[in-house]
Amino acid sequence: MGTTTKPAPLPTEKRLNYFERYLSAWVGICMIVGLLLGKMLPGFIDGLRRMEFGENSQINIPIAILIWLMIIPMMMKVDFASIRQVGNRPRGLIVTLFVNWLVKPFSMAMFAWVFFRFVFSAWISPADADQYIAGCIILAAAPCTAMVFVWSYLTDGDPAYTLVQVSVNDLLMLVLFAPIVRFLVSGASTLEVPFQVLLYSVLVFIVIPLIIGVALRHWFIGRHGKQWFEEQLLPRFAPVSMTALLATLVLIFGFQADNITEKFLHVLLISVPILIQVYFNSSLTYGLMRLLKVEYAVAAPGALIGASNFFELAVATAIALFGADSGAALATVVGVLIEVPVMLSVCAFCVRTRHWFPAPQEAR
Secondary structure (H helix, E strand, C coil), X not given: CCCCCCCCCCCXXXXXXXXXXXXXXXXXXXXXXXHHHHHHCHHHHHHHHCXXXXXXXXCEHHHHHHHHHHHHHHHCCCCHHHHHHHHHCHHHHHHHHHXXXXXXXXXXXXXXXXXXXXXXXXXXXXXXXXXXXXXXXXXXXXXXXXXXXXXXXXXXXXXXXXXXXXXXXXXXXXXXXXXXXXXXXXXXXXXXXCHHHHHHHHHHHHHHHXXXXXXXXXXXXXXXXXXXXXXXXXXXXXXXXXXXXXXXXXXXXXXXXXXXXXXXXXXXXXXXXXXXXXXXXXXXXXXXXXXXXXXXXXXXXXXXXXXXXXXXXXHHHHHHHHCCCCHHHHHHHHHHHHHHHHHHHHHHHHHHCHHHXXXXXXXX
């Protein structure tokens, strides 16, 4: 008699915390608040916009500080010692890296180019198309770091393996993010991307926060233990990161008040290729995991990493390259606006189809 695959047991119902569950609503509120400030207090907003590290540097001081407050707590979660576990179950990581770095940025560039150059050309000028293409590429070139842990939790993923996937992706971002962004933006648009500015963005928004995060992690664990660090300290930083994100969005929408109110249709159009990219890459990753008989607890988080983005880095990079009031920055913010409801739909699909995958002891 043939053997039958016994599916893994169904997970208990899990929920996001208050801020995470309503992130899209908070983003929408920040959008409204920012637009009102930009329209009602233009002098105040212009003063904040002019606060840069140097003339024409495009690095806005208030936004830079807020982005550090977002990213450093996320980097504190990364445990590079977990990378030693890669050899135990390599297939899930290989699929994730293949989609994240060889498919996702290039597919996003293709979708953005097709939609903004052709499908939406009647409503979007060539100059705006360049900016939106650049923003979408920047968004897709940075695999998700923080929210993946939330998505993994909701789908009953393997937390240790999720940490391995995130850690390896963070290391690869150090060397692949800048050249991929420059190559694709220059190829799909008429914009010039100064490589020096990209490297500066990687240094300021990845390298330095990563070093600080790893150092703080090592120091806190050394003094209080890993359990206290993960169960007591890290949860306290979650509101800091979320508040910094929302404050950043208020400033960005304030800087973009005139642009958005005059081009609200563009916000809707930008969401189309981003949505297609999310579902395309999550489906591809999930399908490859199933084809290779990877266990569900690895396959689900892998699909979610391939679908979501490190939008904090994307927003920071778009601002550094093109300015806080640019179309590229707007495109990255649209990604934040639609991320939570879209990713929750992917999580729900994974949970409903967990029976497609073999039980852990049967995975090859």
